[in-house]
Amino acid sequence: AQRVTQPEKLLSVFKGAPVELKCNYSYSGSPELFWYVQYSRQRLQLLLRHISRESIKGFTADLNKGETSFHLKKPFAQEEDSAMYYCALSRNSGNTPLVFGKGTRLSVIA
């Protein structure tokens, strides 16, 4: 069975400080990892996925298979980054559902 763990329910940082949202996963196969974001009163939207290896809104995430982690990082937090962030996994085998972590609420303080 797959499992995604986000150990922090709430993370508060000051504007301009670095951010790291932790995500660990458990899956015996070769997963695909995602970060979804939900801004206040908006829908879940994809922030980034590990196969793209791109930076979105200054955020990056690297898949570390040895540590089974996919932490989300940003060097300088901005107030508009305040949101719920969900790490998710899917089995890399076609039409498979997402398994979500519980989410971390990021609060960026001015």
Next chain:
Amino acid sequence: EPEVTQTPSHQVTQMGQEVILRCVPISNHLYFYWYRQILGQKVEFLVSFYNNEISEKSEIFDDQFSVERPDGSNFTLKIRSTKLEDSAMYFCATRQRGSADTQYFGPGTRLTVL
């Protein structure tokens, strides 16, 4: 940019009543999903649907639940006899094709069972 839409945004019902939640997928999307999120808990997968049949379902998706695409556009989730513990946000998600494509989520329907 096209979006997944869901109706209603909020549904209040009495325990034991049937509810139907509706989703309109993005037009060229072929794969459809329902997820739910009980307040304070994680988003959980319910069911996936492709080519007019269920592809996969979770343990949550028992005989009280059903899905269909009755008219080729709407994708519905029916709960036959609601229970208090069915109170949750229900999200529809759709995907175009191929394992590399992103799932796009609707805004959700908040179901409250009294």
